[in-house]
Amino acid sequence: MAALPAVLQSEWTKVRTIRSTVWTLVATFLVVVVMGFVISLLTRLNFVQFTEHNRNPFDPTTTSLAGITLGALAIVVFGVLAVGNEYASGMIRVSLAAVPQRGPLMGAKTAVLGVLALLVSLATVFAAFFLGQAALGQYNTDLGQPDVLRAVFGAACYLTLLCLFSIGVTMMLRNQVLSLGILVPFLLLVSPILSIVPKVENVARYFPDRAGSAAFQVHQTSDHPYGPWTGLAICAAWAAAALLGGYLVLKRRDA
Template sequence: MSSFPGILNSEWTKIRTVASTTWTLASALVVTVGSSAALCAVVSATLDDMTPQERLTFDPTMASFVGMTFGQLAMIVFGVLVVGTEYSSGMIRTSLAAVPRRVSFFFGKLTVATALALVVGLATSFLSFFLGQVILGDASVGIGGDNVLRAVIGGGLYMAMIALFSMGVAAILRGSVLAICMLIPFFLVISNILGGVPATRKWAQYLPDQAGAKIMQVVPGGMDGSTTTYGPWGGFGIMVLWTAAVVLGGYLVLKKRDA
């Protein structure tokens, strides 16, 4: 039976030698930083046109992270591919033959992939912040401002949780295509629609992406004008609970069903 360090090394080898997972991580960084910089440029050009209310609720830190909406899609694909590709290719049987203890195999895979997602997420978050603040000019804030560092680190944590959540869903569905077809519309369309409709907004704030995104907010109610009954860390805690439930579901499916 393989040792846990050996499992970690094996999973690291799988991820780094597959081009699709490497490119999706790179895409998460490039898309997030690029789209965030573009929005900050638009905001910088229209600062003088803001109403007093818009100026009061403007969150320059959050403005640097608007690209997370698109960058998280790459993280979703990364998370799904890490787990789902083994089912699609049939390699899951070989992996489980090499590591019969399924709990070690599953959590070893998730540990390596989540660590990679966190590293890329933190790099993305810091690059987005510093580039965005340069573009915002006089409207910018420093990393030492109140709650700013928490928000920047939180951006990396958010992206890591998105990837881990996606891994759990892929494990439950035992494949890549269905998981991607469910997750991308959910995060990109359904969650935003529910959050934008007054009748469903009070429930939508507890969805994993909307709750987790609050950790990147410095000005309460800033940018989108919405307020919640929980704070930044409370919102991230809700996202962690969602993710833990999905990961547990994925493990139970792997444990109970044949490969």
């Protein structure tokens, strides 16, 4: 049995030597930070027009994190490519030959990708928050206000859980093109559309992306009939189910 530190080192080497995975993390950071800054700036310059028809209280935290939706797509692509590249290149056979035990292999892969996603997500959301608040000027808030720090940290957890969800889905499908073909349309089109369709919207609220988004909102809205931690728990349950499915497929099928 391969030593766990060696397996972790191997997984870390795989991630940092694949350009596509590195660039998707860079894209996650840039999309969330730049989009949050631009929307925050536009909100300050057009504050009356943006808020006069809004029945919910103005939330400067969520405004600065407005790029999370597109950032989530980028970090999902990171998770898919980090796993899918190994299947596409055939390197999974080498990995299984070096580490025949499926549990330690998937555990190390998930740990490395999950920790990396969390660190990048934390840097991303805090940078987006501080720059966004600067752009909001007199309409800004700070981390000392009620639930603001929880919302910013929740945003990082949300991105990380979506990454883990995409890892599990890719492990099950064992094909990065198929995984992207399912996950990207689901997050970009299916989930947002179903969330506004009568009679279906109540189900869509429990999709991983919709539920998890409650974690980075300071004020609870009608879109989420549950609190931020419950929403994050629902998202975590989806991620855990996907990872379990990925493990079962890896355990029962050859490379």
